[in-house]
Amino acid sequence: METRITKLLGIRYPIIQGGMAWVAEHHLAAAVSNAGGMGLIGAGGAPASFVREEIRKAKEITDQPFGVNIMLMNPEADEIAKVVVEEGVKVVTTGAGNPGKYMAMWKEAGVRVIPVIASVAMAKMMERSGADAVVAEGTESGGHIGAATTMTLVPQVADAVRIPVIAAGGIGDGRGLAAAMMLGAEAVQMGTRFLVAKESVIHENYKKKVIAARDIDSEVTGLSHGHPVRQLRNAMTREYLKLEKEGAPFEELEQLTLGALRKAVVEGDTVNGTLMAGQIAGLVSREQTCAEMIQEIMEQAQKLLKR
Ligand code: TUI
Numbered sequence: 218m219e220t221r222i223t224k225l226l227g228i229r230y231p232i233i234q235g236g237m238a239w240v241a242e243h244h245l246a247a248a249v250s251n252a253g254g255m256g257l258i259g260a261g262g263a264p265a266s267f268v269r270e271e272i273r274k275a276k277e278i279t280d281q282p283f284g285v286n287i288m289l290m291n292p293e294a295d296e297i298a299k300v301v302v303e304e305g306v307k308v309v310t311t312g313a314g315n316p317g318k319y320m321a322m323w324k325e326a327g328v329r330v331i332p333v334i335a336s337v338a339m340a341k342m343m344e345r346s347g348a349d350a351v352v353a354e355g356t357e358s359g360g361h362i363g364a365a366t367t368m369t370l371v372p373q374v375a376d377a378v379r380i381p382v383i384a385a386g387g388i389g390d391g392r393g394l395a396a397a398m399m400l401g402a403e404a405v406q407m408g409t410r411f412l413v414a415k416e417s418v419i420h421e422n423y424k425k426k427v428i429a430a431r432d433i434d435s436e437v438t439g440l441s442h443g444h445p446v447r448q449l450r451n452a453m454t455r456e457y458l459k460l461e462k463e464g465a466p467f468e469e470l471e472q473l474t475l476g477a478l479r480k481a482v483v484e485g486d487t488v489n490g491t492l493m494a495g496q497i498a499g500l501v502s503r504e505q506t507c508a509e510m511i512q513e514i515m516e517q518a519q520k521l522l523k524r
Contacts, residue, residue, distance in 0.1 A: 218230065218515070218519065218522075227282050229253035231405065232249075232254035232394070232404065232514065233254060233352070233405065233407070234255065234256050234507075235286075236288075236312065237408050238360070239259070240259065240419050241257055241258055242271055245507070246279075247278040248506070249283075249414075249511070252506075252510075254511050255308065256275070256284070257308075258272060258285045258286070260286060261288050265296035265297045265299075268301075269300045269304060283308070285306050287310075288311075290313050299322075307327070307328060307329060309329070309330055310332070310333055310352060311331075311333060312333045315332075315339070316346075317346045332352070333385070333406075340353065350380050351378065352385050353367070353374040354386050358387070358447060359494040359498075361445070361446055362386075362437070367388070367397075371400040375400065382402050383403065383406050384402035385405065387497050388405045389409060389495075389501055391514045391517020392517065393497070409494050409501055413501055415504055416506065416507055420485030423485060423487065426449055426487050426492050428501060428503065430501070432499035434498065435494060436448060438470075439457075439470070440461070449493075451488055451492060453490065453491065460473070478490070481493075
């Protein structure tokens with residue numbers, strides 16, 4: 218299934234792994250790349266030195282291309298932007314902001330730049346700044362999200378820009394991949410399905426919650442202060458939403474989520490941790506290797522697209 222994205226990135230299959238903070242470390246990224254997709258190391262809120270180490274460790278276990286996702290609210294985003302150039306990373310995706318100020322440096326270094334966007338306006342702005350492609354991420358996604366659904370966002374972005382579009386949000390199998398292609402995408406980005414990959418190092422408790430989740434088990438916190446985050450419902454989200462409804466100030470709400478993603482991923486705290494996951498969690502039913510997931514998704518999509 219050759220598309221402008223597989224050619225641009227030099228990958229076999231049009232499947233990109235989401236740059237999930239704390240989750241997308243070198244084992245997962247290398248496993249996805251070794252399976253013919255595009256693995257990403259998610260910088261999340263990590264220091265630049267940690268990101269450099271992760272890049273070096275990934276290079277030791279894959280000779281396939283992989284990328285780095287830079288979460289632009291990271292206080293060390295400027296340094297990480299330089300680290301990817303110094304370490305010879307070929308692909309960068311960005312999230313939660315506008316990467317415009319790094320564009321010239323990255324383009325000069327030959328880095329392929331793929332901003333994650335949640336609106337047509339941002340997609341157009343990124344194309345004007347020189348982006349090679351965009352990830353159009355719908356509100357079905359886990360983590361920090363925009364408002365538009367994947368079904369509505371992807372075709373509108375595909376019509377608005379000439380660069381290729383990667384669909385994200387609510388995609389977890391071959392049906393999702395085939396549907397995304399019909400909407401005008403040339404690849405998909407998946408996060409939630411890869412959470413439960415055998416090579417994903419997140420705590421067993423977190424994996425079990427994703428596997429047990431039903432279609433309506435995610436909740437969006439933070440809408441009141443403009444930083445909506447999708448995660449699985451638990452005691453923490455119940456408390457957060459209650460406080461939010463009562464009009465609690467941002468500082469008080471922030472206390473609940475400070476370090477909570479680490480709590481979930483590293484400690485397996487499913488009560489007070491932030492179990493970021495997308496709406497497709499209900500479809501994710503078992504742990505598999507990344508290669509098994511990608512093979513299964515490709516076979517299913519190819520059958521559907523032929524029909
Ligand atoms: O970035 C994401 N998803 C994320 S980042 C993250 S780390 C985090 N942890 C706790 C609280 C908040 C964040 C977890 N999940 N997805 C990509 C994405 N980017 N979705 C939406 C956007 C976006 C938002 C605003 C892109 C551009 C943008 O532009 C703002 C501007 O500067 O104009």
